[in-house]
Amino acid sequence: MTKSELIKAISNDTGVEHATVSAIVESAMSNIKDSLIKDEPVFLRGFGTFLNKVRKAKPARNIAAKTTIVIPEHKIPYFKPAKDFKNSVR
Numbered sequence: 001m002t003k004s005e006l007i008k009a010i011s012n013d014t015g016v017e018h019a020t021v022s023a024i025v026e027s028a029m030s031n032i033k034d035s036l037i038k039d040e041p042v043f044l045r046g047f048g049t050f051l052n053k054v055r056k057a058k059p060a061r062n063i064a065a066k067t068t069i070v071i072p073e074h075k076i077p078y079f080k081p082a083k084d085f086k087n088s089v090r
Contacts, residue, residue, distance in 0.1 A: 036077050048081040 001009075003025065011021045032050055035042050041051035052075040060071050081089075 039075075044082075046082055046084055048079055048085055050077065050079055052076065053078040 007018065007022050007025055010016070010025070011018045014021070032042050036050060036052055039052055041049055043049050055074050055076060057073045058071050060069050061067075062069055
């Protein structure tokens with residue numbers, strides 16, 4: 001399902017205008033991104049948690065140049081589904 005399909009489905013389910021639903025979905029996604037940038041997790045009860053995971057620094061190989069480089073420690077966004085959500089998907 002794409003974002004536009006999601007917006008269309010929510011609009012059909014709720015009867016709310018497409019443009020309004022689009023603005024709400026965009027705002028929700030923007031707020032989730034902003035929270036993760038501030039390193040604040042987002043908890044959605046019954047759905048899951050958006051948080052940052054820290055990847056440790058590690059060595060890697062540049063095969064073309066035949067050199068070893070170090071990939072620095074960095075954060076990646078991560079989604080952990082809620083138990084109910086996980087069980088319903090199974």
